[in-house]
Amino acid sequence: MEAETGIAETSAGEGAPDSEGRRDLLDLSRTDLDAWVEAQGERPFRARQIWSWAYHHLVSDFASMTNLPAGVRQALVSEFTLGSTQVEATSTDTDGNRKQVLRLSDGETVEAVVMEEPYGSTVCVSSQVGCALGCAMCATGRAGFVRDLTTGEIVHQVVDAARTLAPRGRRVTNVVFMGMGEPLLNYEAVLQAIANLTEPAGLAINPQHITVSTIGLPERIVALAGEPYAVRLAVSLHGADDETRAVLVPYARQVSLERLLAACRTYARVRGTRITFEYVMAAGVNDSPDHARRLVSLIGGIPSHVNLIPLNPVTGCDLSSSSLAVMERFREPLTKARIPVTIRFSRGVDIGAGCGQLRGARSGPPPERGGAPRRYPRRGRES
Ligand code: SAH
Ligand code: SF4
Numbered sequence: 001m002e003a004e005t006g007i008a009e010t011s012a013g014e015g016a017p018d019s020e021g022r023r024d025l026l027d028l029s030r031t032d033l034d035a036w037v038e039a040q041g042e043r044p045f046r047a048r049q050i051w052s053w054a055y056h057h058l059v060s061d062f063a064s065m066t067n068l069p070a071g072v073r074q075a076l077v078s079e080f081t082l083g084s085t086q087v088e089a090t091s092t093d094t095d096g097n098r099k100q101v102l103r104l105s106d107g108e109t110v111e112a113v114v115m116e117e118p119y120g121s122t123v124c125v126s127s128q129v130g131c132a133l134g135c136a137m138c139a140t141g142r143a144g145f146v147r148d149l150t151t152g153e154i155v156h157q158v159v160d161a162a163r164t165l166a167p168r169g170r171r172v173t174n175v176v177f178m179g180m181g182e183p184l185l186n187y188e189a190v191l192q193a194i195a196n197l198t199e200p201a202g203l204a205i206n207p208q209h210i211t212v213s214t215i216g217l218p219e220r221i222v223a224l225a226g227e228p229y230a231v232r233l234a235v236s237l238h239g240a241d242d243e244t245r246a247v248l249v250p251y252a253r254q255v256s257l258e259r260l261l262a263a264c265r266t267y268a269r270v271r272g273t274r275i276t277f278e279y280v281m282a283a284g285v286n287d288s289p290d291h292a293r294r295l296v297s298l299i300g301g302i303p304s305h306v307n308l309i310p311l312n313p314v315t316g317c318d319l320s321s322s323s324l325a326v327m328e329r330f331r332e333p334l335t336k337a338r339i340p341v342t343i344r345f346s347r348g349v350d351i352g353a354g355c356g357q358l359r360g361a362r363s364g365p366p367p368e369r370g371g372a373p374r375r376y377p378r379r380g381r382e383s
Contacts, residue, residue, distance in 0.1 A: 013188045015084060015150035018105060025054060025080040026152035026159065029192060030199050040075055048201050054082060055202025058163045083156040090164075100160060104129070104153060108146055110180055112157035114164065120173030120209075123161040125154055127190050128181025133215055135236075136248050137280060139314045140180040148186040154193035162203060175205060178213040178234070184220040194229045207231050213278065215251055218263035225270040233267050234276040234307075235260070239286050240294035247285050248319075257298060265302055274303045274340075281322035281330065282311050292333045299339065306334055306341045 014027040028036070030051060037047040046068065053065040060083075062076040088109065089101040098114045110126040131138070132145035157179075162172045175197060177183040183190045190212070197205045212224065213234040221233065237257075239245025245252040264275050277299060281287050295306070308331065311321040322330070327343050334341045 013151055013192055015152055022079055022081050024084040024152035026083050026155045027150055029195060042072055051201045058166055085153055085156045087160055112179060114161045121165055121170055122174035123158050123172050124176050124178050125157045126179035126181055127177055127183040127186045131181050133182055133251050137311050137314060137317055137319050142316055148189060151189045151192040155196050158197055174209045176211045182215055183212050184214045184217045187220055198229060216260040218259045221263040222266050225267045230271055234278055235264055236278045238280050240291055240298045244286050268303050274305050277304055277306045279306055280309045280311050281327050282319045283322045287322040287326050287330055292330045296333050296337045300337060306339055307344045309344050
């Protein structure tokens with residue numbers, strides 16, 4: 001697929017075999033597994049059993065797949081690993097949001113956040129180590145790009161979360177691609193991960209409960225609209241005109257809002273769903289009533305929902321968040337135009353792991369947050 005950003009892309013998806021020549025089973029699609037089972041001379045239902053052990057019963061080794069013939073288990077052990085990442089550290093904040101730091105096979109780390117709510121559990125996953133897009137307020141972007149994650153590395157974040165939830169009778173109901181990286185720049189691996197997560201014999205996550213958050217690559221958004229998985233789309237706008245947006249998002253100098261919004265219209269029409277527009281509120285940059293009115297004319301007519309997000313402080317970035325009063329004033333023209341708005345308090349902030357602010361492995365310990373501004377509500381407030 002052709003890059004839209006001018007940023008070099010690697011072709012991820014499947015990871016390289018380990019030192020013993022074993023591949024990651026979580027990289028495989030259901031079709032790949034069917035083909036492997038057939039090549040072993042086994043009956044097709046064995047593929048369903050293996051998938052179910054890995055993704056439904058969430059076992060962490062092949063020996064636990066007790067209804068498989070010993071020979072199949074042995075072949076699995078010699079050809080595959082069951083996930084290639086290790087949970088290195090886990091921390092929990094006062095709201096019970098849990099951050100998992102995962103060590104990848106090449107020593108890099110990524111982070112995922114598990115948020116438990118009464119209605120279910122959401123996992124915020126990373127799609128890349130670092131990010132090439134360099135948004136001003138983003139800790140991941142400031143650390144630069146290292147590499148794409150493989151399908152298995154993305155899937156493993158959800159499988160690990162599901163393993164921690166299962167003993168309490170809970171399951172993963174929602175997945176948001178709002179961790180480290182730009183998912184649409186790792187398109188093939190992200191798409192295969194979505195396929196694996198939604199597969200009925202395994203985690204069976206409803207595609208409509210999966211949200212892909214993107215800085216907004218128009219051609220990829222249109223491509224995603226044509227894929228077999230009706231996932232939700234969140235677009236990080238952060239500005240209602242190209243110039244203002246470029247203060248936070250340098251990529252805005254390459255792709256105009258006009259092109260981006262045309263792609264959003266297509267996505268909303270093809271899928272028949274609302275687009276979520278994320279709007280990080282930066283004091284004195286994009287938060288005036290005039291900016292709010294421009295936002296109304298920009299997105300008016302697109303079925304949408306706007307999330308106003310306080311900018312969380314990041315080391316090395318001198319932007320600060322708008323106050324709650326400014327955010328409430330900003331909300332007014334949107335509400336008048338009947339655009340649903342939520343003033344969102346980013347979850348996971350206590351542990352330095354607010355979605356989208358996960359910090360690259362190379363950039364040291366979690367940023368000094370100076371505490372998340374407590375004057376904001378702990379949960380989204382919808383008008
Ligand atoms: N690359 C994708 C997904 C990861 S970022 C994207 O940009 O959409 C997920 C969200 O976190 C984005 O909306 C991003 O703008 C937001 N974010 C990044 N840094 C932030 C910060 N310091 N404070 C609040 N939100 C931030
Ligand atoms: Fe990348 Fe998203 Fe961070 Fe921008 S906000 S640098 S696109 S991860």
